[in-house]
Structure formats: structure tokens, C-alpha cells
Amino acid sequence: MARQPRLAVTGLPHLVLWQGHNRQPVFFDDDDRQAFLALLTDAAAREGAALHGYALLRDAVWLLLTPQRDGALPRLMQAVGRAYVRRFNQRHGRSGTLWEGRYRGTVVAPSELLAALVWLDGEPVRAGLAPAPEGWPWSSHRHYVGLAPQRGLQAPAVWWALGDTPFAREAAYRRRVHDGLPPAHAQRLRDAAVKGWPVGDAAFLAQLQAQTGRRTQPARPGRPRKSPSSDDSSVPK
Structure with a gap:
């Protein structure tokens, strides 16, 4: 089966995975x-993408961002990928590829943006890199809970809506990350990014399909059902 074209929709959040x-x-x-x-923050500013969150793991990178110009996401990923690989290989005396190939990603409905950020900031804990999100300095979590403001991050509107003061927003977000997501919700976000299917309710998916002309949900398994007119049993013998 042919691979679905990768979605990159200007003005909508994207959850992106890059693996070694x-x-x-x-x-x-x-x-x-x-x-x-x-490299990431400079490229995001140059290409026109709002970087909301990130998690740098041992063998992978997770990003949450919104391209604000057409073509911003693939240009950003290409620029960062090439520059970082060149630096990495020179510094460590190696050659050849570093990334798995194509980055993976999915469009996230604005209603799912906060959940995606919460999920992303918990990923270093799930990967065994720290006992708690605030213990891993290489994610966006410490920025959003007031421990270490970071250049280049742009808080989404849903984060600003968590409270009327910085302290209230940081405390509310800390509780969200501590509580985590229901396992099924978390798995849906991960699977969506890996497989490239957008995340959102039925109305959002229908609107996105109409906008992009790309299927937004997997086809049902099995052969397509025949219409009554194509059923041989309806043809007189």
C-alpha cells in the first residue's frame, strides 16, 4: 500500500518525532x-514556526510546533537535520547518516494541544531519563513550570488560559503533567505521530480532510463492500 502523503498544515499544531x-x-x-x-530555535524563528515544546531523548527528539508559513515545517526539519548531522559527525569523528530518515509527525487539533504538550513533557520520565519531568533539563517542562525560562519557546493559548497569573498557570500545568493522561489518550497521541494520522474529533478530521484532500483516518480492514448494483446475485439469470 502506498504511503500516505505527510501532512503539514499551516496554522495548526504538529507533534513530530525524529528517531536515530x-x-x-x-x-x-x-x-x-x-x-x-x-539550531532548532534559530531555524524556527527563521522559517516561521512557533515552537511550543520539545523533549530531547537519548535516541530521539519529540517536537510540538505550529508552522506559521507554508512549507515552514519541512524547511525547518531539513535545515536542522543537515546542520546538526554535519556538526555531530565532525565532533565525534564519524560519517554517514544519523537520523532514521523521514521524520514522523501528525497534525493536532487545537483542542488536543495542551494534552500533546503534557504528554511530550512526560516522555523523558517514561524513557527512564529522570524520576520526574522537572529532573530532565532537556525538555520544555521546566520552562512551563517556572524553573528555567527558555529562549525560543512560545506558549500556546491553551497554556495561557490555565490561570490569571504566572504562578497560577505554572501550578496548574505542573498538576496536569503530574496527573498525566489516561493511558488510551497517551497511546493515541504516540500512535498518531508514528503513523501520521491527525488527532482530533470527528468534525475536525472531516474539516481537515476537506481542506487537504488527504484521508485523515485509516481505512477499515478488509475488502471494500460491494454496492447492491455490483452484486452478481441481483443480475437476472
């Missing part, structure tokens, strides 16, 4: 991570 080739490490130390973040 054969799950090899893409960061060896904090210098690597700092260099990647610098």
Missing part, C-alpha cells in the same frame, strides 16, 4: 543537546 538510525544515540552529551537546541 537503528535507534542509535543522536546525543552523546549536553554539548550535543545544547547545539541542537540552538
Whole structure:
């Protein structure tokens, strides 16, 4: 079956996954991570993308961002990927590819944006990198709970709506991340990013399909059902 074209829709949030080739490490130390973040934030500003969140893992990168210009997302990923691989290979005396290939990602409905950010900021804990989200300095979590403001991050409107003061917003967001998402909701976000299916309610998916001309849900398994007119039993013998 042909691969569905990857969605990149201007003005909508995207949850993006970039994995190391054969799950090899893409960061060896904090210098690597700092260099990647610098390239990412500069490219986001240059290409026109609002970076909402990120999590740098050992062998993967998760991003949550909104492209604000047509073509911003693929241009950003290409620019960061090439520049970082060149630096990484020079620094560590290696050659060849670093990334798995195509980055994976999905469009997220605005109503799912806060859930996606909560899920992303909990990913380092699930990966075993820290006992709590605030213990991993290489994600956006510390920015949103007031521990370490970070250049280049743009809080989405749903985060601003969590409270009337910075303290109230930070406390509310901390509770959201601590509570986490229901397992089925969390799995749906991960699967959607890996497989490329958008996340949202039926109305959002229908509108997105009409806008892009691309299927927004997997086809049902099995052969297509025949219409009555194509059923041989309806043809007189």
C-alpha cells in the first residue's frame, strides 16, 4: 500500500518525532543537546514556526510546533537535520547518516494541544531519563513550570488560559503533567505521530480532510463492500 502523503498544515499544531538510525544515540552529551537546541530555535524563528515544546531523548527528539508559513515545517526539519548531522559527525569523528530518515509527525487539533504538550513533557520520565519531568533539563517542562525560562519557546493559548497569573498557570500545568493522561489518550497521541494520522474529533478530521484532500483516518480492514448494483446475485439469470 502506498504511503500516505505527510501532512503539514499551516496554522495548526504538529507533534513530530525524529528517531536515530537503528535507534542509535543522536546525543552523546549536553554539548550535543545544547547545539541542537540552538539550531532548532534559530531555524524556527527563521522559517516561521512557533515552537511550543520539545523533549530531547537519548535516541530521539519529540517536537510540538505550529508552522506559521507554508512549507515552514519541512524547511525547518531539513535545515536542522543537515546542520546538526554535519556538526555531530565532525565532533565525534564519524560519517554517514544519523537520523532514521523521514521524520514522523501528525497534525493536532487545537483542542488536543495542551494534552500533546503534557504528554511530550512526560516522555523523558517514561524513557527512564529522570524520576520526574522537572529532573530532565532537556525538555520544555521546566520552562512551563517556572524553573528555567527558555529562549525560543512560545506558549500556546491553551497554556495561557490555565490561570490569571504566572504562578497560577505554572501550578496548574505542573498538576496536569503530574496527573498525566489516561493511558488510551497517551497511546493515541504516540500512535498518531508514528503513523501520521491527525488527532482530533470527528468534525475536525472531516474539516481537515476537506481542506487537504488527504484521508485523515485509516481505512477499515478488509475488502471494500460491494454496492447492491455490483452484486452478481441481483443480475437476472
